[in-house]
Amino acid sequence: MTPEIHLHVLASGSKGNAAVIEGPEGNILVDCGISRRELMRRATEVGVDMDRVHAVLVTHEHSDHVSGLSVFCNHYDGPLYATAGTVAGRSYLAEMPFTLVDHSQDLELCGMHVRCFPTSHDVNDPMGFRFETGGDALGWCTDTGYVTDEAMEALYGCRILGLESNHDERMLASGPYPAFLKTRIRGEAGHLSNDQTASILPFLVTSDTETVVALHLSQENNRPSVCMRTIAPAVCAEAANDGFTEARTSDGLLSLCVAAQDRPLTIW
Numbered sequence: 672m673t674p675e676i677h678l679h680v681l682a683s684g685s686k687g688n689a690a691v692i693e694g695p696e697g698n699i700l701v702d703c704g705i706s707r708r709e710l711m712r713r714a715t716e717v718g719v720d721m722d723r724v725h726a727v728l729v730t731h732e733h734s735d736h737v738s739g740l741s742v743f744c745n746h747y748d749g750p751l752y753a754t755a756g757t758v759a760g761r762s763y764l765a766e767m768p769f770t771l772v773d774h775s776q777d778l779e780l781c782g783m784h785v786r787c788f789p790t791s792h793d794v795n796d797p798m799g800f801r802f803e804t805g806g807d808a809l810g811w812c813t814d815t816g817y818v819t820d821e822a823m824e825a826l827y828g829c830r831i832l833g834l835e836s837n838h839d840e841r842m843l844a845s846g847p848y849p850a851f852l853k854t855r856i857r858g859e860a861g862h863l864s865n866d867q868t869a870s871i872l873p874f875l876v877t878s879d880t881e882t883v884v885a886l887h888l889s890q891e892n893n894r895p896s897v898c899m900r901t902i903a904p905a906v907c908a909e910a911a912n913d914g915f916t917e918a919r920t921s922d923g924l925l926s927l928c929v930a931a932q933d934r935p936l937t938i939w
């Protein structure tokens with residue numbers, strides 16, 4: 672199978688999120704929670720042509736996913752997609768020309784079939800996506816307290832799998848966050864822990880899977896190496912570098928890495 676979909680994570684974490692899914696007929700921007708200036712700087716750094724962004728998808732209305740959207744849209748006049756709940760969740764989103772989608776809907780964008788699925792988060796109506804074309808597939812699931820049945824089905828067997836691995840449960844428990852915030856993060860509408868991600872990876876990864884990208888790592892309650900030490904053994908992968916921030920299976924067919932808050936990452 673020839674890779675036809677490529678992933679550029681421009682920012683991932685509670686200080687801002689943005690990713691570009693590069694398809695055969697254009698690019699899709701997923702979330703825009705960093706400034707346009709930073710977005711364009713990072714896109715240039717990884718060689719992504721933002722003039723080829725022909726669609727924008729929004730996962731949910733938290734500001735770390737939408738704060739840069741209005742300014743971005745001053746220079747973009749293509750379609751924007753989100754659920755009615757997401758659009759209603761921020762007054763400035765409601766003023767933008769969104770095409771409303773249902774989280775059980777399929778879209779055809781940039782030469783890719785895009786399947787939307789519900790996630791579980793403390794917002795109106797959040798979603799994740801599976802992008803697919805010509806046998807290639809990429810899954811995207813972040814900001815979710817657990818992985819819904821629909822998400823499990825949609826994320827199965829993707830060549831590239833972007834999956835949240837937000838916090839280490841012990842670091843969260845002993846860390847500085849107030850009790851209400853700890854309860855929120857570990858709740859069913861919060862964020863996936865490293866242990867949760869590890870527990871579902873074996874059910875999502877198949878022989879078609881080449882890369883797992885851990886998303887939305889907490890800066891206070893996680894570390895890339897802590898995340899990797901937890902999730903890599905679940906798919907029999909071992910350290911691929913000194914710091915154990917990357918892992919690989921012994922046959923070299925599956926790699927795991929972490930997306931960063933401040934540094935872009937490209938997966939071909």
Ligand SMILES: [Zn+2]
Nearest residue numbers: 685733735814
């Ligand atoms: Zn977020």
Ligand SMILES: [Zn+2]
Nearest residue numbers: 731733792814
């Ligand atoms: Zn969120």
